[in-house]
Amino acid sequence: MSENVLEVKNLIVHYETQDGVAEAVNDVSFSLKAGETMGLVGETGAGKTTVALSIMGLLPKPAGHIIGGEILLDGKNIVETSRNKIKQRRNDRMMRKLRGNDISMIFQDPMSALNPVMPVGEQIAEVIRLHNKISKADAVKRAIEMMELVGISGERYSYYPHEFSGGMKQRIVIAMALACNPRVLIADEPTTALDVTIQAQVLDLMRGLKKKFNTALLMITHDLGVVAEICDKCAVVYAGQIVEYGSIEHIFNNPQHPYTKALFNAVPSLDKDVDRLESISGLMSDPMDLPTHCTFKERCTACCDACGEIDPPLTEIEPGHLVRCYHFMKETDKAAAVAGKGGGVAK
Amino acid sequence: MAKLYTPAMAKIDKKKAKLKGRVRKSSPGREAWKRLIRNKLAVAGMIILVILILVAVFANFIAPDGIDNQVLKNRLQPPSAAHIMGTDQFGRDIFSRIVYGTRISLPIGFVCTVLAFAFGGILGSVAAYNGGKVDNVIMRIMDIFQSIPPLLMAIGIAASLGNGVLNLVLAISLSTTPARSRVIRAAILTVKRNDYIESARAIGASSRRQLLRYMLPNALGPIMTAFTFSVATAILTVSSMAYIGLGIVPPTPEWGSMLSSSKELLRQAPYTLYFPGIMIMITVLALNLFGDGLRDALDPRLK
Amino acid sequence: MSEILQVKNLKKYYSVPSGTLHAVDDVSFTMNYGETLGIVGESGCGKSTLGKTLLRLIQPTSGEVIFEGQDITNVDQKGFTALRPKMQMIFQDPMSSLNPRFSISQQIAEPLKIYKVYKDKEQLNKRVLELMDTVGLARRYVETYPHELDGGRRQRIGIARALALNPKLIVCDEPVSALDVLIQAQILNLLQDLQKEHGLSYMFITHNLSVVKHISDNICVMYLGQVIEQCRTKELFTHTYHPYTKALLSAIPVPSLKDKRERVLLKGELTSPINPKNACRFAPRCLYAREQCHNSAPELVDLGNNHKCACHFVKEINGL
Secondary structure (H helix, E strand, C coil), rough: CCCCCEEEEEEEHHHHHHHHEEEEEEEEEEEEECCEEEEEECCCCCCCHHHHHHCCCCCCCCCCHHHHHHHCCCCCCCCCCCCCCCHHHHHHHHHHHHHHCCCECCCCCCCHHHCCCCCCHHHHHHHHHCCCCCCCHHHHHHHHHHHHHCCCCCHHHHHHHHHHCCCHHHHHHHHHHCCCCCEEEEEECCCCCCCCCHHHHHHHHHHHHHHHHHHEEEEEEECCCHHHHCCCEEEEEECCCEEEEEEEHHHHHHHCCCHHHHHHHHHHCCCCCCCCCCCCCCCCCCCCCCCCCCCCHHHHHCCHHHCCCCCCEEEEEEEEEEECCCCCCCHHHHHHHHHHHCCCCCC | CCCCHHHHHHHHHHHHHHHHHCCCCCCHHHHHHHHHHHCHHHHHHHHHHHHHHHHHHHHHHHHHCCCCCCCCHHCCCCCCCCCCCEEECCCCEEHHHHHHHHHHHHHHHHHHHHHHHHHHHHHHHHHHHHHHHHHHHHHHHHHHCCCCCHHHHHHHHHHHHCCCHHHHHHHHHHHHHHHHHHHHHHHHHHHHCCHHHHHHHHHHCCHHHHHHHHHHHHHHHHHHHHHHHHHHHHHHHHHHHHHHCCCCCCCCHHHHHHHCCCCCHHCCHHHHHHHHHHHHHHHHHHHHHHHHHHHHHHHHHHC | CCCCHHHHHHEEEEECCEEEEEEEEEEEEEEEEEEEEECCCCEEEEEEHHHHCCCCCCCCEEEEEHHHHCCCCCCCHHHHHHHHHEEEEECCCCCCCCCCCCCCHHHHHHHHHHCCCCCCCCHHHHHHHHHHHHHCHHHHHHCCHHHHHHCHHHHHHHHHHHHCHHHHEEECCCCCCCCHHHHHHHHHHHHHHHHHHHCCEEEEECCHHHHHHHHCCEEEEEEEEECCCCCCCHHHCCCCCCCHHHHHHHHCCCCCCCCCCCCCCCCCCCCCCCCCCCCCHHHHHHHCCCHHHHCCCCCCECCCCCCCCCCCCCHHHCCC
16 A cells, blocks of 8 residues: 555644634545545635645744644644744744645646746746755756646746746746655646636646656645546535545545535536526535534535534545535444533533 | 634634624724724824814813913923923913914814815826826826925925915915825726726716715725825924924914924023924824824735 | 617727737627527637627727617717616626625615616615515625625625616626636526516626536627627537637536546637737637638638538538
8 A cells, every 4th residue: 555645634724813713624634645636625715725725834824723633744744733933933944845845836826926027947947946956057957847848848948927828827837836846736726717728738737747746636626627637536625624525436426415416516517408507505604603513504405403413523435435414424423422412522 | 523612712702792792784994993993003193193183172271371471581491380391482381382383283284185185186086087198197297296395395385475374285285286196096096997997887877976986985095094194294394394484483383483493492491392393293103103004904905 | 679689790909009909809699688698708808898898888999789779889978878777787706896885785776876766765775675685685784895795695786786777688797707606506596587587688708618508598609809609509519610619618627527528628828819810810729720721711601500600611620
């Protein structure tokens, strides 16, 4: 069995602001092997980006805090939950070394990731020189190689970002992210700002590069179509929790959680003709004011009394396919939860 | 898994419990106010300003003496119980003159700024709304006037019109109009780019309505901030001009002119300079603190 | 008379430093009462400009727009004020298209106030609440402000405001692009319900082919300012003729693992139509491009079944 490159265990992230505490991520766990791609799917505000930023050590300060859990990169924990300033600083220093070298991130807006007054080639070379002790000439050579790899002619080494179109800029950002051959690449909605034909090109490129570099890829998106294109497994996130987790065959061929089903039904299909889209009412709960127990119960069509009384755990319904829903809990767990109610639950 | 309960959440819960039952309704203005009163420095500035305004309103109750009550035998007395800020070379109570001074500096600073923003506002918003040639013509003329330092222009205008409060106000407001028109033009241009202006056109709003109901209210943030800073500048200008003997003339207790008339006494009776100087400083500082707070409160992106 | 809108040879050119930008170039189509016309294309293809030109938020360079039998191209601004209530618009970004200083009731009342529909304030308020019910906004939000609401609710405000004056035609400019899928489905359903109820005609501008397939009766596919394919929706999805439309269709990521379509990857990216040559504008990216494509511009030709396509080799490519 190959080793997990990235492992997230029981991650809990809160944003503490003057208006309240937003429980952005509540107990998220997943793992990624080398060369594997996982999709993190959910609506705006589900906590997808917060998971990514936690892994990168880039949570917005001073509001964002990792309250609990572990993030293991090659088996080594990179999270500092203590509020001790010295420990925090030490962790920050370590993360600076890791970022760009071992873990990289691609953002939705390529413009924000590029320095507008520096030629793109130099920006790639700089990243390489920052993490490797190589001569400038070698770094330039490597940067040109990277550009060619993402389909941009090396002759455009000294062009500035504004001379490229959106899709091209995203290619450069990808080249930059992969320049140091990171173990983990996090892509946060990398194609959302692009047109469909360009999106297809970029996805195609990412698929090829992932294979070539054997990078573990965490793909954050709201588009189930993108997941089907590029991912091996998929986690559906709702209100900061993973509600369904499994291989894409599990999720796409046999979705079980009511929320996952709702997501599939809400997308207008190209193949089928439907008069009306099925949509569930309501909105995702405000992370400042999450309902207790099942967070989806208010919008759920299968909601029953027990949903308001029991915290459903992620339950394995077939090997590798986990669902967080009362209706899929094992009878023994249900009984245990009912028995434990009143005394065992903290709030 | 049980829900995690952190100390920070407990604190917030307490706050929530306290607010429970109150109706929460928050317009953008109300939210800005909330942010403003959270800013300690801005609140300090605001309190000082309120005190200054109260002093101006109730000057005749606060001041123990008149503004020009010359008692020559009491000349140049240092601060004492009878004259808490001492007396000047004519034996006038400095404290009383300072108190009455608020009735000069604050209103003149305010009126000058209002006028400058009115003139500048009309020019700037017409230029910004119409754009193109109109914008070009108006703004190039403003550029020409802006190439003259405002203080110099004010001195020039005041000198040609002669002394007097009205002339002073005209001089200061006219000399600062070009700069204010730029502020307002920039603010409106920023707002004009928003989709809601186009959507106002789509529902048939007239130009006047677009300008008055959509552009100006949304441009108000930067305009109000600039306004506060401008009042401070205007007060300084009034004092500077009074110091060189223009605009307001003795025996009017304007702080700048008080400074001017006691400049020879620096060694002999320094307190005659301290108090008017400190008052100018405090007023301008309070306005600037308040202005800074206002800017942060009205533009949450800066946080 | 079944046409609510006829557009003939509409053009909008901008002069830019490097020449003339043909944002909308010779676009013609008709729209029927109670139907939805979908305008599809990638960013920069001129679809938004087209919508805004119809509503005269942008002045067209030339061409005719005939609304309910009346040529409105040369109507002056005053005359257009009288027409506006019949033609309304829904914008893409509901946050930036709502005045942040207006409460919800003010937003919805605004068009009614501008057109002085009600003299009585009570009637006005009643109508505002009615409109909120129509678009499914709970009445408790009446005094809230846009920044306190989520994207879906904000878009409902935009719809309520567009409906306030009982329009006949609504131009929807990417109304669901900024929304999450579940909210997108709610809004699409709402738009369909309103269409049935009020007999509205929509011009639905979007880059999303699956959405346009769901909601439209007719579709125009645009590329660099021109319509390159135009027909009934069903027809387009059963017989896709133009190489660009084919590529566009195949590029959509489908949320399914079954029957994967064969992918046609296009080379290059959309350019801007500045000083276009007399050539097919798609030719530089087209897989089938030949010399003729670079030397002459194809006409929009009816291939039968009211299916129009602008491609020199459409018959050859599709084996017609």
